Amino acid sequence: MEEKKTIEKLLEEAKKVREKAYAPYSNFKVGASLLTEDGKIFTGCNVENASYGLSLCAERNAIFSAVSKGERKFKALLVVAQGEGTVAPCGACRQVMREFGEFDVYLANTDGKIEKTKVSELLPKAFGPENLEEKY
Ligand code: THU
Numbered sequence: 001m002e003e004k005k006t007i008e009k010l011l012e013e014a015k016k017v018r019e020k021a022y023a024p025y026s027n028f029k030v031g032a033s034l035l036t037e038d039g040k041i042f043t044g045c046n047v048e049n050a051s052y053g054l055s056l057c058a059e060r061n062a063i064f065s066a067v068s069k070g071e072r073k074f075k076a077l078l079v080v081a082q083g084e085g086t087v088a089p090c091g092a093c094r095q096v097m098r099e100f101g102e103f104d105v106y107l108a109n110t111d112g113k114i115e116k117t118k119v120s121e122l123l124p125k126a127f128g129p130e131n132l133e134e135k136y
Contacts, residue, residue: 001039010035010078011108013043014058018080018110021045021058030058030081034066037073042066059093063100078106078114086115094123 001009010033018031023046030046044061059079066074077097081087086107089097097105097119105122107115120126 006035006076007078007106007114010041010076010106011080011112011114013041014078014080014108015110017043017045018058019045022047024048025050025052025055028081030079030087032058032062032077032079034062034074034078035076036066036071037075040066040071042069042071057090057093059089060096063096067100072100074100074103076104076106078108080108080110082110085109086113089122091123094119095126098123098126098128 013033014031016031017033018029021029021031023029025048032044034042036042042062042065044058044065046056046058047061048055059077062077079087079089086109088107089105102119105117105119107117
């Protein structure tokens with residue numbers, strides 16, 4: 001699929017799953033769609049909790065869902081929320097993205113504004129799995 005079509009599809013899927021967000025505390029609904037290297041799309045929304053700290057972001061939900069199905073190689077992730085600008089993933093999600101290497105990340109809003117970035121740009125000089133290979 002050409003890049004423009006792929007992004008359109010990712011945006012559509014992320015907007016669809018965003019409607020399922022459980023966000024009664026923040027009222028900030030987020031949707032994420034994740035494209036695997038072999039062309040599958042996994043999605044996730046944010047799921048909040050009365051014990052606030054247990055809330056799960058849309059991006060991590062999508063990544064964990066893909067990993068649970070055996071997927072570990074990702075081409076692109078798109079995250080969408082409502083607002084004038086595009087949504088910025090939290091630090092925890094950036095670290096979880098980094099675990100699975102380098103891929104494109106599209107930050108979007110529900111009006112279709114999209115900004116392209118990538119994991120290494122969102123989290124430079126990151127700690128990652130390779131750091132644990134140097135055990136002594
Ligand atoms: N949230 C996400 O799901 N992804 C982001 O990129 C930003 C923040 C969620 C967490 C919480 O449920 C709500 O948005 C407000 O922080």
